[in-house]
Amino acid sequence: MCQLLGMNCNTPTDIGFSFTGFRQRGGLTDHHEDGFGIAFFEKSDCDTLGLRQFHDDKPCHISPVADLVNSYPIKAMNVIAHIRKATTGVNCLANTHPFVREVWGEQWAFAHNGQMTDSFIARTARLMNNGNAEHYSPVGTTDSELAFCYLLNRLKATFKSRPSDEALFAFLTAQCRYLSANGLFNCLISNGKWQLAYAGSLLFYLTRKAPFGEARLSDGEMAINFQDVTTDKDRVTILTTIPLTKNEKWQQLAVDECLIFQDGGVVFADTPSKKTYLTIEEGLAKARAVGASI
Numbered sequence: 362m363c364q365l366l367g368m369n370c371n372t373p374t375d376i377g378f379s380f381t382g383f384r385q386r387g388g389l390t391d392h393h394e395d396g397f398g399i400a401f402f403e404k405s406d407c408d409t410l411g412l413r414q415f416h417d418d419k420p421c422h423i424s425p426v427a428d429l430v431n432s433y434p435i436k437a438m439n440v441i442a443h444i445r446k447a448t449t450g451v452n453c454l455a456n457t458h459p460f461v462r463e464v465w466g467e468q469w470a471f472a473h474n475g476q477m478t479d480s481f482i483a484r485t486a487r488l489m490n491n492g493n494a495e496h497y498s499p500v501g502t503t504d505s506e507l508a509f510c511y512l513l514n515r516l517k518a519t520f521k522s523r524p525s526d527e528a529l530f531a532f533l534t535a536q537c538r539y540l541s542a543n544g545l546f547n548c549l550i551s552n553g554k555w556q557l558a559y560a561g562s563l564l565f566y567l568t569r570k571a572p573f574g575e576a577r578l579s580d581g582e583m584a585i586n587f588q589d590v591t592t593d594k595d596r597v598t599i600l601t602t603i604p605l606t607k608n609e610k611w612q613q614l615a616v617d618e619c620l621i622f623q624d625g626g627v628v629f630a631d632t633p634s635k636k637t638y639l640t641i642e643e644g645l646a647k648a649r650a651v652g653a654s655i
Contacts, residue, residue, distance in 0.1 A: 363458075363474045363653070364393060365564070366442040367549045367600035369556040371624035373404055373436035374597050378585050380442065381431060382578035382605045387421025387444040390580045395452040397421035399442035400459045400470040401435050402553030410438065410553035412468045416457045439551045443472040448504075448653055455501035459549075460509050462497055464516070465523045467552045471512075473505035474602055475545030475561060476653040485511050508546070512536045526555075530629040533557055534619040541617060545651050549600060555623040558600050560614035563644035565604050567611045568625060570596040579607045596625030603641055613638055 366383045368376045380399070387393050396418040405411040413435065417426040421444050443458035458472040482504050489498060489510075496517045497510040515536055524532070533550070537559040540546045546561040558564055569576075571594075573587035591597075600622075604611040614620060615636040621629035639647065 363443060363445050364602040365472055365474050365547065365549050365600065366399075366440070366444075366602075366605075367551070367556055367558065368437070368440040368597065369551070369600075369622040369625055370438060370595070370597040371626075372592075372595055373438060374595070375434040375436050376440045376442075376599075377431055377434055378576070378578075378583070379599050379601070379605055380427075381583055382580040383442060383444065383601065384421040384424075384427050384431070385580040387424070387427070389420075389422040393444040393446045394420040395445040396454070396457040397424065397427060397442065397444045398457040398459050398472075399430060399440065400461065400551075401437040402439040402468075402470075402551060403435065403437045410468075412461065412470070412553065413437075414459070414461065416454055418452055418454050418457060439553050439556050441470045441472050441549045441551055441556070443474075446653075448476055453501070456503045456506075458505060460506045462509070462513055464513060464552070469513070469550060469552050471505075471509040471548060471550050473508060474547040474563075474653075475648070476651045477504035477508055477540070477544035477546070481540075481543035482507060504544070508540050508544075512540065526629075530557070530619075530621050531631070534559070534631045537561075537619055538617055545648060545653055547602065555621050555628065556600070557619065557621045558614060559619045560616060562616065562639055562647050563602055563641065564600065564614045565602070565611040566598055566600045566614070566620070566622075567604070567606075567609055568596065568598045570625070575608070576606045577608045579605060598622050598625050 398416040459470040541561040550557040577584040
């Protein structure tokens with residue numbers, strides 16, 4: 362199963378520690394060998410959020426591009442990364458996540474973990490062929506990019522101008538649940554200011570804030586004491602498919618739960634009345650059952 366990594370924070374922060382562990386799953390400690398991508402939303406001198414992206418179709422753990430990301434401490438407000446195990450679409454740069462589109466003058470980044478059903482893929486492709494994809498069409502051949510374009514086309518068909526954040530977040534939650542009903546669907550979406558996390562099966566998050574302590578990676582021997590590299594005002598949330606550290610308490614999203622983070626904290630939450638949590642083993646088994654893992 363592909364894996365997701367996200368970061369949302371209240372001050373520009375580099376994701377080097379988390380990415381060091383995450384990239385090992387791209388062919389070393391796990392099977393996700395079909396490329397990777399990472400998008401950084403950074404504050405710029407022109408008072409806007411700039412987007413910097415890196416993609417490679419090589420396994421992340423040996424990718425020179427991933428080496429560059431690790432050696433270049435980019436400080437960002439939001440980050441979305443993805444390591445891919447190809448199920449729909451060949452291994453090529455056009456099929457690596459995150460996918461990015463312009464929405465109301467903002468750049469939105471999206472990464473998906475899971476597998477859409479054949480019926481959804483066929484139905485959505487038919488809609489596009491019939492001219493019902495006025496705003497967005499896929500560049501590559503993945504079910505993930507198709508789902509992203511479907512979501513954004515529904516967004517633009519519903520709202521002629523940007524709605525309030527409350528209406529927008531409620532709409533995105535409803536669309537994520539629709540997509541989850543038509544496949545296995547976990548995703549991260551960000552416009553640089555906020556980051557949406559939706560769990561169809563497995564997704565965890567961890568918020569680091571004062572008092573900071575030591576963290577030790579699960580996929581390597583690296584450890585860091587965040588007290589040495591932060592201030593008391595810093596707040597950083599890390600999101601991932603499977604927890605990255607072995608000595609910290611990660612919080613799991615319930616199945617079909619949607620959270621939206623801004624400045625490192627939750628600003629919107631939509632949780633099913635009956636919470637269901639899958640174990641990691643159950644989540645991986647669910648992925649295998651729909652062909653999203655081996």
